[in-house]
Amino acid sequence: MSAVNGLTIAVPRGALFDGTVDLLEALGMDTEELRSNDRKLLFGDIGVITMRPSDVPTYVEAGAADLGVTGKDVLLEQSAQRPGEGGRDVYELLDLGYGRCTMVLASEAGPDPALEALRRLGVMRVATKYPRIAARHLEETGRQAEIVEVKGSVELAPLTGMVEAIVDLTATGTTLRENNLIIREEIVVCTARLIANPVAHKLKASAIDELLRRLRELPAAARGRGAPDHV
């Protein structure tokens, strides 16, 4: 079958890819090429474009895709930090349930080096790929922090002594454990979300509402509903 209701959907490569493609297949889309060709980016005949998850809000906000799937972590990271700043102008329509991860503050096992740094130096250094979420969390909990943004493996930062703690997304905690890091605080639970361009949400209202209805009717297994403690 061709594009779902004639809509263009931005699909994230990476951890959310399989869950999203399963969902599209459950809606009746022919996903064979999408699954087999991981170099192709634009699948015009099925109305799918693929990209890294953090680019999904960008394409959807600009209207290059009507709908998109991305993690709540990405949406939180790109949302307004303070009033008046203006986050991404997209609608968050549905919690898709899969891709469940927790944003955590972690530090090396043993006496918490972050507490030690706060007590003696007045500030803790925190490495993260999510500088805005990290800064917001530490500000809201009244701690002074120096945020160090890294692009690659965050776990390395505390092991080298560059920082005392990290803020990162974890699904099973395995990578943290393997690097002798333990979770000190859970910040927020994140799952995959369906987002929409605000203009498409009006001009293609019936197509989008019909898709939403079908998504809600899918068996819970296909939507992988998570526990109700997310944001």
Place this chain on the structure above:
Amino acid sequence: MIHPIPSGTRDVLPDETREVRAITDILRGVFERHGYGEVYTPALEYESVLARADMAEAQPAYRVFDETGAVLVLRSDMTVPIARVVATRYATSEPPLRFCYFAHCYRGVRPQRGQPRELLQAGIELIGAPAPQGTAEALAVLCHALDATGLKDYRIGLGDASLFPALMASLNVPDAARPGLLESLVLRDVVGLERTLSESGLSADTAALLTELPQRRGGPEVLLDMPAQAQEAVTGLRRVHELLEPDVAERVIFDLGLVRNIGYYTGAVFDVYDPALGAPIGGGGRYDELLGRFGRRLPAVGFALGVDRLHIALAGEERGTGALLAGADAGSVS
């Protein structure tokens, strides 16, 4: 030599200026023909004066001190300066008053997002004309102006800023829960809205209504078969609809969840959409309380179009390219 200019600002060179000027000349002609006289106001105003308005998201972003130490701001829209003009210069004039403007406004930006710091707005303000007649007039002027520019596929999303608060009131939503729910709606966070409702202790029926109703959008049929508790809240939209000329009415998408992120709107609010662009071209609404804050209590309505966005949409329609051109709902006007 390359000498930089601030991000979000730009030079407009003759080819573009000619096209932009053609658009603004057309708009000016339509506005004048409907009796809207053009005004200029200073780009710099006293912060203490503009602060009388509740701007929310559209707060002035740039402040300077003058030689006496007074704080001046670069205006972030033209509605508030015109409210000042009316209270000051037209304190005793018989309403309604009609003004139009073509003016640069200044907004804060987030880095790396291509947002403009300086944007050219074209708009009207209709002061002293209450709902629903005033609203219908503003919508008619808006459609006539867009038609005159040659924009073909635009639609107008029409909502009511008082609808959701009225609905919460008629459903006896506890006062403490109301700001959070409204905030979710403003942030367009349907997931957050559903979650807050499910945790609020409200009955399932009430929660379902507060989730479902703001997601209703479409033709006038969305105003029909309204649950009893919502009848009152949609009365305003019904009355406007009754007054719309047929060619205006067919452009309108009723959107029960539409809220705008500027604080002073009190009643009808609207956005202009075109499939050639992923963001609204402009919008407006009723601001019946704003003039009172400047000392002349008059109901008012107005809209502003982003001239650059209108230009992009016109160019997109002309080329047949654009973000959302495929697959818009059937029944779109062309």
